[in-house]
Amino acid sequence: MKEYNPLEIEPKWQDYWEKNEFHRTGNDPHKKKYYVLEMFPYPSGKLHMGHMRVYSIGDVLARFLKMKGFNVLHPMGWDAFGLPAENAAIQHGADPAEWTASNIAAMKQQQKALGLSYDWEREVTTCLPDYYRWNQWLFLLFYKHGLAYKKKSPVNWCPSCETVLANEQVVNGGCWRCGSEVSPRELEQWFLKITDYADRLLDDISLLEGWPQRVKIMQENWIGRSYGTDITFTVKETGEDLTVFTTRPDTIFGVTYMVLAPEHPLVEKLIAGKPQEEEIRKFIREMQRESEITRTSAETEKVGLFTGGTAINPANGEEIPILVGNYVLMSYGTGAVMGVPAHDQRDFLLAKRYNLPVRVVVNSPERDLTAGPLTEAYEEPGILVNSGEFNGMDSVKAKDAITEWLKERGKGGYRVRYRLRDWLISRQRYWGTPIPIIYCPECGTLPVPEEDLPVLLPTGINLAGAQQSPLAECREFVETTCPGCGGKARRETDTMDTFFCSSWYYMRYADPHQDKRPFMKEKVDYWLPVDQYIGGIEHAVLHLLYSRFFTKFLQDCGLVDASEPFQRLLAQGMVYKDGAKMSKSKGNVVSPDEIIQRYGADTGRLFILFAAPPEKDLDWNDQGVEGCHRFLRRVWRLFEQNMHLFTAASSGSKPAEDGFSALGAEEEKLQRTLHETIKRVTVDIEERFNFNTAISAIMELVNAFYAYFNEVAKKDAIGAAPFLADALEKLLVILAPFAPHITEELWHLCGHSESIHMQPWPTYNPDVLQAEEVEVVFQVNGKVRGRLMVPVTSNEEELLEIAKGHEKVRVYLEGKTIVKTITVPGKLVNIVVR
Secondary structure, eight states: OOOOOHHHHHHHHHHHHHHTTTTOOOOOTTSOEEEEEEOOOOOOSSOOHHHHHHHHHHHHHHHHHHHTTOEEEOOOOBOOOSHHHHHHHHHHOOOHHHHHHHHHHHHHHHHHHTTOOOOGGGOOBTTSHHHHHHHHHHHHHHHHTTOEEEEEEEEEEETTTTEEEOGGGEETTEETTTOOBOEEEEEEEEEEOGGGGHHHHHHGGGGOTBSOHHHHHHHHHHHOOEEEEEEEEEETTTOOEEEEEESOGGGGGGOOEEEEOTTOTHHHHHHTTOTTHHHHHHHHHHHHTSOHHHHHOTTSOOOEEEEEEEEEOTTTOOEEEEEEETTOOTTSTTSEEEEOTTSOHHHHHHHHHHTOOOOOOEEOSSSOGGGSOOSSOOOSOOEEOSSGGGTTOBHHHHHHHHHHHHHHTTSEEEEEEOSOOOEEOEEOOSSSOBOOEEEETTTEEEEOOGGGOOOOOOSSOOOTTOSSOGGGGOHHHHEEEOTTTOSEEEEOOOEEOHHHHHTTHHHHTTSTTOSSSSOOHHHHHHHOSBSEEEEEGGGTTHHHHHHHHHHHHHHHTTSOSOSOSBSBEEEEOOEEETTEEOOTTTTOOOOHHHHHHHTOHHHHHHHHHHSSOTTSOEEEOHHHHHHHHHHHHHHHHHHHHHTHHHHHHHHSOOOOSSOTTTOOHHHHHHHHHHHHHHHHHHHIIIIIOOHHHHHHHHHHHHHHHHHHHHHSOHHHHHTTHHHHHHHHHHHHHHHTTTSHHHHHHHHHHTTOOSOGGGSOOOOOOHHHHSOSEEEEEEEETTEEEEEEEEETTOOHHHHHHHHHHOHHHHHHHTTOOEEEEEEETTTEEEEEEO
16 A cells, blocks of 8 residues: 555545536435535635635535435535625726636635535526526515615715625624724615514524524524513604603603614704704714624713703603713614613613702612612612502503503504614625616616516726716616616616625525526425534624525515524634634634645544534644644554455455454454444534544544554454454544545545445444443552453442452552542442551
8 A cells, every 4th residue: 555645645536526426416305305504605715714614514414414324415605796806806907707706716626625525516606697687586576575675764884895784784883894984874775674574583583493592692682572662752842753662661750861872863953053063973973983782781881962952751741851872772762762760770870970860750669769869770660659640550560551541642552672673785886786676767666577687787897986886887787778668767776785695595506507486496395494504603693684584585475485594503613823813914824725735635624623612613733733644644554554354354254243243352342442433423423513522532443443453463353354344444434524535545445446425324233332341440549550341230349349359459458448439330449548
């Protein structure tokens, strides 16, 4: 045998798998299906270690399940629209389509070099017309059902990217991509009515049993359903209604001030011409730079500025001041809150700071709160006081009574509110899916007829000089004919948020070449839901929520049967080096290409799976990579030194299933280790996703093989050749999902012509695992003094007698008094003496 050379072995087998279409998948009704999917990447041009980690996790699972007899779908594609390509085009004068295609080619080659088992016949690329045509088709379906609409609204504007951002894309007041400060702007925008699905999206979280709890909590919080009461106050200066949402209508008589969000449209009217106008405008600008998390944090000091306006309380007619505050959000409730300082600690602190009245309206059953000033808010249930006709009523019952009272007077009513807002999908950029809408001066707003799809992106656009949407400056694109009257009309020049593309791509994989519809129902129903989805925690709100929304909508339209897209979700951890996340700016990036060139893909895969459980962060360690490479070389040498066994085995008879009757004691011990390892690896992959412990078990098995061959002379081993050859082959099979290239090479060197990845996954024999003897460790005062094989049936008393009689233990017991014994059956006996 030659020396282990991954640079020679790996390309050979990659070509072999591709030529023989090993990874092609069809719909097979006779097999149980399993859909393994890693989140598709943006084609930036280079894979990083985060990519390598998520792809290796998915590939191990796909290969394992295929060997277990499943019909496995394991596809890959490209989330190819978006700002980076457009920005690169502006910076380098490149065409976005050419830049993207070049990056895809480079990354695809890197993926193939990792030995990933993708069915490339199902590849999807979202920037190609054969994909974004169906984005447009789906948009029109939303439009037809009244779920796509356009309205003028304040939006988040990134001046650097020159585009609108969804609320979820504003991070700490900055653009999620470039970090530039985001500012508000009023624009006509297209939205999807995701709020119509808020209850289902929230209620069906209970169906997501295979999702991490933290992701489910993030989605629950983002949807943010609250049951309460809307109460309508009146603005004295303008006569306008000012509605607040509260879960404590029982405290309405204790309201002593109102607070508006800085973004509330009423603020401008209230401060116009007032002395504090400029101070408040400055405050509003400061709030636009802060994230919602920061503004509402318990650690953030609550700030309020008086607008000069007053509101009239519908319960008692009292006039109360209106403030603008940092802790009130326009995105939740109505953007206005009533201040009840006696019964809300946040309100209490603000009232004390600005010397606002504190009025008790819910008294404690244990003490009279009205007897003196409060030192903190009383937030528990109690009895109403200072509340007019409701005095003496239990505060819990008063919630309904007061809500009904307000409802009768046209000043309030029951309400369920959500933090979730409709999804803003308009983008004023070029590199995205054109929104298929036409504006006619005679016919109004019209959808592009289905037979005219796709609306193609024009080429040759001057992106560098665009001061608005680049498409708006392209006359050939904008000018069109009205499909209604045949007159002159203009096209919509906004493009779609790229999250639209990624909200249904997993369905397209089921039927990627379909040209009549996005997919055929029977094909997508065969594969959906995705059995295992793998990707980063950063997508917990955006992508995953939108994908759930799409799936439920398409189910309502009768296009799919599934109500949820992803049955199980694995959010893998980050990859760090030297204690920091890998990044070019920190100079701590390790490229997958470097690892492949130096050690081979199998080593890189093995290390990134061995270094930490998949859901935990991983700290890159060069010594650890070296260690994994040494392990693979040990495996190679193990076969190199024992290849004669396969020749001897081919002339002998294969052992019985349990092998017990024909094997000696050393072989039985090795066989037991083999079956224990098969069990551990199977359970670790299938049930626990503990790839690191699975690899550790395989390493221990390799050690057991070396120990066996060191113990038994070669001439003795020949007699057990059939068993040993079979055991070594099983070692290769369970290592194959982790290190597909070296195992394929060794498998063929052992005399096989069919791929190792087509072999059935080995099973373990429970009878073999039931050992007759087990090694027990003997300790004296916690120090190991001896070991002995004893019957597994030995009880504590028998083990203690065996230990005391052991020749190496007796020496340490002579002349000593035994004060305590600790016995763990099957493992150890510890004798404490003095």
